[in-house]
Amino acid sequence: MTQDRRVRVRFAPSPTGALHIGGVRTALYNYLFAKKHGGDFVLRIEDTDQTRFVPGAEEYIIESLKWLGIEPNEGVGFGEGPHAPYRQSDRKPMYRQFAEQLIAAGYAYYAFDTAEDLEAMRERLKASNVDAKYDGITRSAMKNSLTLPEDEVKRKLENGDPYVIRIKLPRKEEVKFHDEIRGWIIVNTSQMDDKVLFKSDGMPTYHLANVVDDWDMKTTHVIRGEEWLPSAPLHVLLYRYLGWEDVMPKFAHLPLLLKPDGTGKLSKRDGDRLGFPVFPLDWEDPKTGEKSSGYKQAGYLPEAVVNLLAFLGWNPGTHQELFSLEELIAAFTLERVGKHGAKFDQNKAKWYNQQYVRKVDNHLLAPSLKAALALNVPEATFSDEYIEKVCGIVKEKISFVKELWDYSNYFFIEPANYDEGVIKKRYNEKVPQLLSDLIEAFSALAEFSHSNTEAAYNAVLAKNEVASKDFLQLFRVCLSGVAGGPPIFEMVEIFGKDKTIQHLNKASASIKG
RNA sequence: GGCCCGUUCGUCUAUCGGUUAGGACAAAUGGUUUUCAUCCAUUAAAGAGGGGUUCGACUCCCCUACGGGCUACCA
DSSP states (O other), X not given: OGGGSOOEEEEOXXXXXXXXXXXXXXXXXXXXXXXXXXXXXXXXXXXXXXXXXOTTHHXXXXXXXXXXXXXXXXXXXXXXXXXXXXXXXXXXXXXXXXXXXXXXXXXXXXXXXXHHHHHHHHHHHHHTTOOOOOXXXXXXXXXXXXXXXXXXXXXXXXXXXXXXXXXXXXXXXEEEEEEXXXXXXXXXXXXXXXXXXXXXXXXXXXXXXXXXXXXXXXXXXXXXXXXXXXXXXXXXXXXXXXXXXXXXXXXXXXXXXXXXXXXXXXXXXXXXXXXXXXXXXXXXXXXTOOEEOBTTTTTOOHHHHHHHHHTSSBOOSSSOOOOOHHHHHHHOOGGGBOSSOEEOOHHHHHHHHHHHHHHSOHHHHHXXXXXXXXXXXXXXXXXXXXXXXXXXXXXXXXXXXXXXXXXXGGGTSOOSSOOHHHHHHHOOTTHHHHHHHXXXXXXXXXXXXXXXXXXXXXXXXXXXXXXXXXXXXXXXXXHHSSSOOSXXXXXXXXXXXXXXXXXXXXXXXXXXX
């Protein structure tokens, strides 16, 4: 029956801070799955815990998805659709009826225990070495509508005494469900507890809200992180007790992203500790003021981030590693998602980015270089054409967009000093003459192409009886100040005649043995 | 502690009982580039351990070890 439904998946983060790349990957897999099947990708904001709400987090999530190009076609920030609203706090009124429906059907009950009551219960059970959980056994000793006289329950409710609604789990029953990635999973209810479904503040917990919303939004596949696997049986039971088992979504629990070094899952702290971003965009915590760097600002390209994230836990089964979003959509299947956690590899990430930086059109790279130029040389005026050419020649040498300036600044500013090692090694008494001859030869060129300048250079060297290799690197240093760089005559061509001669003049005056 | 999930080169992974266990990143070496980066070539590098099942196990089952997750009126 679920087979002929239109595929609908959702990404359902909580706005409790910046969206971490593990979450981004979950969003990506959902996106790929939806697109692959011509379905819908929904963004739902799960903000049932008002105490953990962080201002700006929701906007951050939306901006991140936009930057990466994995945009939901329905949901908060993306044009609300037929199932609006998509923010759980805005959906608040619809949850209570289902909690009450469960009570009426005998699948849930009111519980009036205070925090102290619960604490005492846990202490007691721990002391006797028993699992401290609110379950089929312990609930008989607690204050709830199963143990209290009916009239007292009624009175408490009418009094407005605080209460929660808990699911009433059967004592011993196997809950079996199929995970698209892990196969059949069986958990006995004797290992589970009577989870709170509805909180005393009038909000549902994740479990209830999640199930109600997925049902209401006609979700066909729940693709989420492995941390949800333990509560999946509870969700299965909720679908059953609510009478929605025939439209229950399929589950797929994704392996987690792990720390590159030690152990444990990748957390927000790891990024800046290890020197790589764990967030798509820069983020500053509004409460603590703590800053974390993002992929975008670190010089990553969104296509690279998508590609490398896709491969952390999934592979196409071929040797192809570079995939555009469209190719990922075509190739993606849940069957090829791995079962075990993946450590984030900074080197591989760098390599991916390098591949994409080289492929980017120069005019798309230019704005970044322009920004760096404006920052370093505010008074500079260079044409877009010139900046794009510079991007074209240096993009082969960098891994990150932000390295553009470091590798190309000499295209915009005269060398302030010259590589001493090269001068020491290559400077001799013939250099002044060479430079003056070169300036003269270059000045005479009508067309300042790399082939013409190279020919002129070779003629000058021959005339002075100097082997090319004995001077070429010093020539480079005269022009740029640094020992390394792109092919020299291509660099000269981009410089153009005026700048080349200007730099040679300056070098001629500044460089001495 | 309990429950659940997992375990192939340093890392990401291929392998769906029979392979010289393949690829990529990182590493090393050589070459190209008079430089750096690139690029090319080569090398080194793996089935956690123990039991089964089978003619034959990386692949299936069990145990152990290890790793991860969960164990809140958080998601």
